[in-house]
Amino acid sequence: MRAEQRKLRLPERLRWDHNAWYRRRLLRRLPSGARSALDVGCGLGDLARSIDAAEVTAIDADARMVERARAAGGDRVRWIHGDVLTHELGRYDVVTAEASLHHLPLRAGLARLAELTAPGGLLIVIGLYLTSTPAERAVELVALPANALVGLAKAVTGGGGKPHDAEMPIVTTAPTLPEIRAAAAAIVPGARIRRHLFWRYSLVWRAPELH
Secondary structure (H helix, E strand, C coil): CCHHHHCCCHHHHHHCHHHHHHHHHHHHHHHEEEEEEEEECCCCCCCHHHHCCCEEEEEEHHHHHHHHHCCCCCCEEEEEEECCCCCCCEEECCCCCCCCHHHHHHHHHHHHHHHEEEEEEEEEEEEEEEECHHHHHHHHHHHHHHHHHHHHHHHHHHHCCCCCCCCCCCCCCCCEEHHHHHHHHHHCCCEEEEEEECEEEEEEECCCCCC
8 A cells, every 4th residue: 555545544634735845845956047947747836836947837637737727827837738748848957747757657757857858957856656665664654653743733733735636636556766766777877866754755867968
């Protein structure tokens, strides 16, 4: 059973937005004033609207999500309904994927994200992983009660939010960290991958410069 599924069994008032929690970490890694940025799997557009870039493009395969993101504002964002694997796109100084890579075939998805990253550009993924090793299960023993405590604190302060919008697509599986590391070694060598507490990992990769 996925850790994310176990987390969702918490009482409603203790549920909280893990993506927003890690979004702050993602945004801190982005360069300020980039010329162009692409947010893949933009959902309701919260991340896309927060990216500091002259031109921001946001793409999602769910037409309803894109409609709602556009309606919520962000005039400087170009909203696209399309499949990132096949839609015609350019290359970008910054490419972000927040809780979206696991909706794609891992290697094909990661290769496409790398292809969309301009030479010298930055790719940042915040993703979900499937617990698979004894070390990860040990971390989960800490994560489960910590998750409930954070949810309780946010319930008291009123800052919890919800982990999933009712219309947000949800998958029932995710790649394991060994699978993610193997794919990264083959496709984006040199990428830094870190495991985080609440069933998330980060992948940061700087595309090689052209010489």
